[in-house]
Amino acid sequence: HRILVLNGPNLGRLGSREPDVYGSADLESLRSALAEDAERAARGSGDSAPVSIDLRQTDDEAELIHWLHEAVDTRTPVILNPAAFTHYSYGLRDAAAQLHTADIPLVEVHISNPHARERFRHTSVISGVATGVIAGFGFDSYRLALHYLLTR
Ligand code: DQA
Numbered sequence: 016h017r018i019l020v021l022n023g024p025n026l027g028r029l030g031s032r033e034p035d036v037y038g039s040a041d042l043e044s045l046r047s048a049l050a051e052d053a054e055r056a057a058r059g060s061g062d063s064a065p066v067s068i069d070l071r072q073t074d075d076e077a078e079l080i081h082w083l084h085e086a087v088d089t090r091t092p093v094i095l096n097p098a099a100f101t102h103y104s105y106g107l108r109d110a111a112a113q114l115h116t117a118d119i120p121l122v123e124v125h126i127s128n129p130h131a132r133e134r135f136r137h138t139s140v141i142s143g144v145a146t147g148v149i150a151g152f153g154f155d156s157y158r159l160a161l162h163y164l165l166t167r
Contacts, residue, residue: 016064018164019091020049020157021082022072023098023107029126037126038153045154046070049161056165066165076104083110086119093121094160101129101139108140115144120167122160125150 022042025032030041049068057065069091073079079100086093093114100107101123114121121144128151129136142148147163149156 016066017069017091018053018066018094018161019082019086020046020068020070020094021079022070022096023079023100024074024076026096026098027072027074040154042070042072045157048154049157052158052161053165056162068161076100076106080106080110083107083114086121087113087117090117090119092119092164094124094157094164095121095141095145096124096126096157097139097141101125101141102135103140105140108144111141112144115146120146120164122146122163123148123150124156124160126153126156127151 027042029037030039046068049070050065053065053068057063071082079097083093085091095111097104097107111121123139123141123145129139131151139148149159152159
């Protein structure tokens with residue numbers, strides 16, 4: 016049992032990137048927070064093994080698209096922060112649509128609230144094929160998405 020947590024361009028720079036917008040914690044601390052949540056959930060429900068959190072980041076659109084193909088082929092639920100690709104990548108949307116068609120959950124997450132920012136961030140080409148969207152809660156956006164996937 017596994018959940019893919021996929022992160023798009025520039026999110027590898029979390030911690031030092033625009034800390035006033037994105038906070039000062041890095042992806043490694045996100046990974047451990049999610050792993051702890053998964054362990055706590057497994058203990059709470061008496062499951063022997065926690066869901067494993069497979070967190071990845073890439074600046075490369077093709078790599079991110081391939082990871083979504085992998086999720087379809089292995090029927091693995093996805094938490095996706097598409098970062099700037101959110102706003103313009105039809106290739107990523109078409110990959111996400113395959114999860115949608117296959118009924119595999121995909122939660123779109125954002126650290127910031129893009130609707131409270133520049134106009135170009137108000138459009139998401141991904142949301143229409145996502146199961147749901149959580150934005151504006153910092154790393155808790157991911158934790159809320161994980162909670163949904165663990166309890167659905
Ligand atoms: C982001 C919001 C995007 O607009 C931006 O390009 C990012 C991060 C977020 O998590 O708030 O890189 O997806």
